[in-house]
Amino acid sequence: MAGSTVLSEKCGSEGNALGPRQFDLDRCIHCGLCLNACPTYRELGLEMDSPRGRIYQMVQVSQGAPITPFYLEHIGLCLGCRGCETACPSGVQYGSMLEAAREEIETRGSRGRVATWLRHLFFGRVLQSRVHMSLAGTALYLFEASGMKALMRAVASLKLLGVLGDLIQLAPSIDPPFYFSQIGKTFPAEGEKKHRVAFLAGCLANVAFARLNEATVRVMQKNGCEVVVPVGQGCCGALHVHAGLRNEARVLARHNIDALSAGNYEAIISNAGGCGATLKEYGDLLADDPEYAGKAREFAGRVRDVTEFLASIELNPAMKRLDAVVTYQDSCHLAHGQHVRSAPRKLLSSIPGLTLKELRGADQCCGSAGIYNVVHTGMAMQLLRSKMEAVNATGASIVASSNPGCMLQLQAGVRMHGSGQKVMHVVEILDQVYKKVAGGRSNKAGS
Numbered sequence: 001m002a003g004s005t006v007l008s009e010k011c012g013s014e015g016n017a018l019g020p021r022q023f024d025l026d027r028c029i030h031c032g033l034c035l036n037a038c039p040t041y042r043e044l045g046l047e048m049d050s051p052r053g054r055i056y057q058m059v060q061v062s063q064g065a066p067i068t069p070f071y072l073e074h075i076g077l078c079l080g081c082r083g084c085e086t087a088c089p090s091g092v093q094y095g096s097m098l099e100a101a102r103e104e105i106e107t108r109g110s111r112g113r114v115a116t117w118l119r120h121l122f123f124g125r126v127l128q129s130r131v132h133m134s135l136a137g138t139a140l141y142l143f144e145a146s147g148m149k150a151l152m153r154a155v156a157s158l159k160l161l162g163v164l165g166d167l168i169q170l171a172p173s174i175d176p177p178f179y180f181s182q183i184g185k186t187f188p189a190e191g192e193k194k195h196r197v198a199f200l201a202g203c204l205a206n207v208a209f210a211r212l213n214e215a216t217v218r219v220m221q222k223n224g225c226e227v228v229v230p231v232g233q234g235c236c237g238a239l240h241v242h243a244g245l246r247n248e249a250r251v252l253a254r255h256n257i258d259a260l261s262a263g264n265y266e267a268i269i270s271n272a273g274g275c276g277a278t279l280k281e282y283g284d285l286l287a288d289d290p291e292y293a294g295k296a297r298e299f300a301g302r303v304r305d306v307t308e309f310l311a312s313i314e315l316n317p318a319m320k321r322l323d324a325v326v327t328y329q330d331s332c333h334l335a336h337g338q339h340v341r342s343a344p345r346k347l348l349s350s351i352p353g354l355t356l357k358e359l360r361g362a363d364q365c366c367g368s369a370g371i372y373n374v375v376h377t378g379m380a381m382q383l384l385r386s387k388m389e390a391v392n393a394t395g396a397s398i399v400a401s402s403n404p405g406c407m408l409q410l411q412a413g414v415r416m417h418g419s420g421q422k423v424m425h426v427v428e429i430l431d432q433v434y435k436k437v438a439g440g441r442s443n444k445a446g447s
């Protein structure tokens with residue numbers, strides 16, 4: 001790091017409280033077995049962009065080295081995909097170390113004013129406000145409805161817009177009405193009521209994935225679940241945690257715990273791998289909060305990804321055939337963070353007529369990684385190109401996923417490098433085969 005601009009000196013009494021814990025840093029034995037599991041290392045071949053290299057830099061900072069642009073660059077380029085955690089024989093908890101390193105960067109004010117203001121606007125305002133999200137969603141909808149998005153995508157396909165073109169490819173399709181109107185409602189089970197669950201609808205998903213949320217509830221109803229979409233719920237804080245804004249995430253976590261505390265739900269359901277991983281880690285996030293630590297552990301113990309829950313109960317077999325070849329892209333935070341790998345595959349395999357074709361490197365990051373593809377678009381697009389080569393090799397007509405962010409990235413991948421594949425969440429595929437059997441009365445709120 002010699003010669004780099006010093007952004008922040010490690011100093012004062014905060015020194016021991018911030019950054020990864022020494023115990024976690026010491027766990028790395030520098031064996032390098034994680035290197036080939038790391039997407040940025042595979043792309044760049046640079047030690048400083050490998051898990052081992054990043055941990056080495058964290059150790060340097062923990063020993064008093066200053067935070068420099070060099071450090072920001074290499075910690076920033078990490079996807080937080082946690083592929084290295086799965087590969088590591090030494091049990092290194094890389095995800096939590098990365099979050100702590102990023103928290104230290106944020107707390108020491110190591111970013112410029114403009115970057116800090118933009119982050120405050122997005123994480124502090126947009127993600128936490130229905131009004132702001134609805135405004136942003138409406139603006140995107142008008143952009144799409146006016147034909148501007150299609151026009152700009154056509155121009156982008158000629159490689160005339162550079163990074164802006166890539167960002168336009170990533171823009172979600174907005175299909176009103178937004179899901180906010182469903183929050184506070186209860187949806188009855190179809191047939192015998194066997195389960196009572198709460199559904200967390202996300203934050204951006206209320207605007208960009210309203211139809212996915214509806215499909216999730218319908219599939220749960222078809223499987224004997226009464227689904228409550230509790231009033232008072234909000235953003236889970238996953239994007240905040242990944243960005244190092246753990247205090248902001250703690251506020252959001254307490255809010256969700258309070259909103260769901262009275263429900264006595266059998267499970268708290270998420271349909272987003274990234275959100276679910278953070279919800280399951282509320283116990284760690286609030287471990288030092290004497291009032292909430294116990295409640296957070298109890299809350300986290302009930303969180304289930306929708307695929308995990310459905311695969312654990314007796315699945316309603318009344319499905320229509322779907323004669324299609326489907327391949328499945330793991331969500332990093334579902335596979336590496338929550339260790340849920342077989343459940344989505346089991347659900348897909350239970351659909352009559354469906355052929356599940358495994359994807360080469362299915363648990364390697366597609367480049368989505370929260371807002372990574374917006375902030376590090378170049379690297380995200382490099383990873384997406386490789387991912388789409390693997391998708392095209394399967395011959396599948398549907399790419400299934402279990403995380404809305406991955407779906408946006410894969411949809412862009414299909415437009416840029418694919419051959420017309422449909423990108424669907426696992427529950428959207430289930431919804432389709434259930435709907436074909438009977439129109440059903442699902443998604444009608446009971447109260």
Ligand code: SF4
Nearest residue numbers: 028029031032034088
């Ligand atoms: S993170 Fe794990 S796999 Fe990677 S170098 Fe350290 S001990 Fe080895």
Ligand code: SF4
Nearest residue numbers: 038078079081082084
């Ligand atoms: S989280 Fe992903 S990108 Fe970051 S070091 Fe680990 S494997 Fe590499």
